[in-house]
Amino acid sequence: MANSPSGESMIARVVRLLSVFPKYNRPLSVREIAEYASLPVTTTHRLLKELEAEDLVTRMTDGGWQHGTRLWEIASRNSPVQSLRDAALPPMEDLVAGLRVHVSLAILDRHEVLYLERITPDDYTVNITSVAGRLPAHATSAGLVLHAFGSQEGQRLFLSRGHARFTETTPTEIEQLKEKLNRARLDGFVASLGTIIPESTGISVPIFGPKKLAIAALTVIVPVGDEDLDLIVPQMKITARAIQRRTGVVPEMNSRVSRQTRPSPLG
Structure with missing residues (x-):
């Protein structure tokens, strides 16, 4: 060429x-x-x-x-991205109907989060994600949860990069990010308060593939102050397991998911 x-x-x-x-x-x-x-x-x-x-x-x-x-x-023919989106849509729609929250599906693409689907109820929550849009991984709950349950090489590259600050709560230091990844692995989810939009909190759980690594993240966006984790996180994990089942992954085989049943305080 x-x-x-x-x-x-x-x-x-x-x-x-x-x-x-x-x-x-x-x-x-x-x-x-x-x-x-x-x-x-x-x-x-x-x-x-x-x-x-x-x-x-x-x-x-x-x-x-x-x-x-x-x-x-x-782009659509025989695309694993399209297959994942098709598997995720019905469970995502059920989650939106039950909780009346913004829900999105995302994957990692290099050092950014790429959004495959977004379902939005008619309310006032600020949500800047868009289908085929990208956001920096360190500033989003989706990016953090995908790295936390991703490959060690991916984590190493993630922590070696420089990271821009978008709000006062955006994690940018290596130790901050290491702590958030460790916390995510313990809790089974990430809640990021105002890290890219001051008014909104992103809550993400992993969707696992056959190798027990996260292949996607399911994210809920709520206004800061409305983070009812005891209600939202269990429903998100049920939805993530439903998506895994629809992609052919048996959720019960993934011990990291089954052990996480109790949301931790926001952090």
Whole structure:
């Protein structure tokens, strides 16, 4: 694959171009795409025409561009992410109906949390997660619980990175993060109060795969001060076990889940 004068491959430029669209909920002009992707306008126009020929992007009647349907089709076929989402949706809907809370499903992708699904009741809770959106792992309950029940190599890399502070309660120091991971393994969940949005608390439990490592996180978002852990956490664990069962994992085989029955105080 030909490289640019800067040494960047064609694939890298195409990925950067396609990654621009999810950040803006509208079709974009060639100049906007070029600016956001840090590409020359002529290069951007040429790549868009080639991608349009394969229906990976679509030009709208007003001249703007957006993702094409074939891109969604390719991404959806035989996708483990789509299978996980399909398995999780019915139990998540039951949880929302029972507790009237915001619920999301997320996985780790490198050093970020990638959200696969989000179900929101009609209330006032501040929730900035969006489907296919990303948030930094250290500032979210989902990211912390996924690392706590993830691989040792993943934990090592997580703790070796620098971490930005978003609010007064965002954990950024290595010792803080180590303590939160250890606490998560003992409690079986993470509750993060105002660590990325001051008004909201994220509560997450792991969803385990066949190797007894967390493959996803189930998260509930509530207003700070409304964290009824004795009510919420047991229901979340029931939902997580239901999702595991629907993915083919027998929950009872995972001792780390079965031992965690009693929520601990917030911290």
